[in-house]
Every structure is written in structure tokens, then in C-alpha cells.
Amino acid sequence: MDALRKANTPKTRDALAQNAAGNSTLVVRLEAIRNLGRTGDTKYLPMLVEMMKSDNAQIKGAAAQAVGTLAGEAAVQDVTALVRNIDVETRQTGANALEYTHARTAVPTLIGLLLDPNPSIRQTAVAGLAVLTHRVVLDGNRWGDISIPQDAISVHQKWTLWWNSHADSAEIGGMNDCVAPTALN
Numbered sequence: 309m310d311a312l313r314k315a316n317t318p319k320t321r322d323a324l325a326q327n328a329a330g331n332s333t334l335v336v337r338l339e340a341i342r343n344l345g346r347t348g349d350t351k352y353l354p355m356l357v358e359m360m361k362s363d364n365a366q367i368k369g370a371a372a373q374a375v376g377t378l379a380g381e382a383a384v385q386d387v388t389a390l391v392r393n394i395d396v397e398t399r400q401t402g403a404n405a406l407e408y409t410h411a412r413t414a415v416p417t418l419i420g421l422l423l424d425p426n427p428s429i430r431q432t433a434v435a436g437l438a439v440l441t442h443r444v445v446l447d448g449n450r451w452g453d454i455s456i457p458q459d460a461i462s463v464h465q466k467w468t469l470w471w472n473s474h475a476d477s478a479e480i481g482g483m484n485d486c487v488a489p490t491a492l493n
Contacts (some may be wrong), residue, residue, distance in 0.1 A: 345374025355468030
């Protein structure tokens, strides 16, 4: 699948799409979906958005990441719809996919997820905020604890204050912009 993406011709992108949608094994489908999102060809966006509705959590997750990667800012609305779902696994999928969007508009949603009742979703939000803003809330030399709801409220408040004063000027990164995060200030 990587070779098809790297070749990145109309024919190889079509082959990825066929593997993503076809009767391939799950592993092949997942790799095809992820690689299709990395091609930069928005022709496949409607297919990937449709795959975000899959009953299979792995297909849904790979498709959400691919949509985020491929559509960026334009994907935030579709991915945020997953975050608003009552199902924890679907919310987790959406929270994870937001960091793939490389989008400023994903940050407020991730900040809101710091208050999610599920600690795994809160942790995913912290990771997504670190990817997008290269910032973290520190407690001494450690990342702020969000495992306990009361502590998560404190971290949420710090993020809200920071975002309210830096939303327009904060540099937004993405998965390919790996740098060590710095403390909110």
C-alpha cells in the first residue's frame, strides 16, 4: 500500500481506493484507507467520509484519520460530529482524528474534550492539543494530570484562558511537525 501511495498516479490511487472499499482483508483495507488519505487527492474524500459511518470501529477510525489528513480544516466539522456521539468508542475515534486535521478550528473542540467523562478521551485531547499547538499544561516538570475529573477541570481552565488570548496568533502544527511541546504561558 505504501508503494501505491508513493507512486501516487491516478491508477495507483484508484487501486488504493479499490482496496479500501473492496473485499480485501481488514489489514489491507486499513492500510489502503490510511494511504489514500496521504495522497492529497480530494477526489476520494466523499468515499472516505462515507467510510467514517462504518460499523467497524477500525475502518471508522482509519477513515476519520484519512479525512483529517486529506481535508484538513474542511474535515473538522465531519470529525467533530464523531466527537459529539454518545458512544465512547466513536468519540475516541473523533478525538484522535482531530489532530490529523492540522486545523486551528480543531483546538476548541479538543479543549472541550478535556472535560469528557472518559479519561481516555481526555488523554487523547491532551495529545491532540500537544500536536496541534506544541503546548502542554505542566504540573512541575510533568504534564498536567487529567485522569481525575477535578484535575481535568483545572487543565481545561488553563487551556481555555490560554486559547482565549492566543487563538489568533498561536502557531498550529500537525503530525509532521514533531517538536517538543512547551508549557502554556
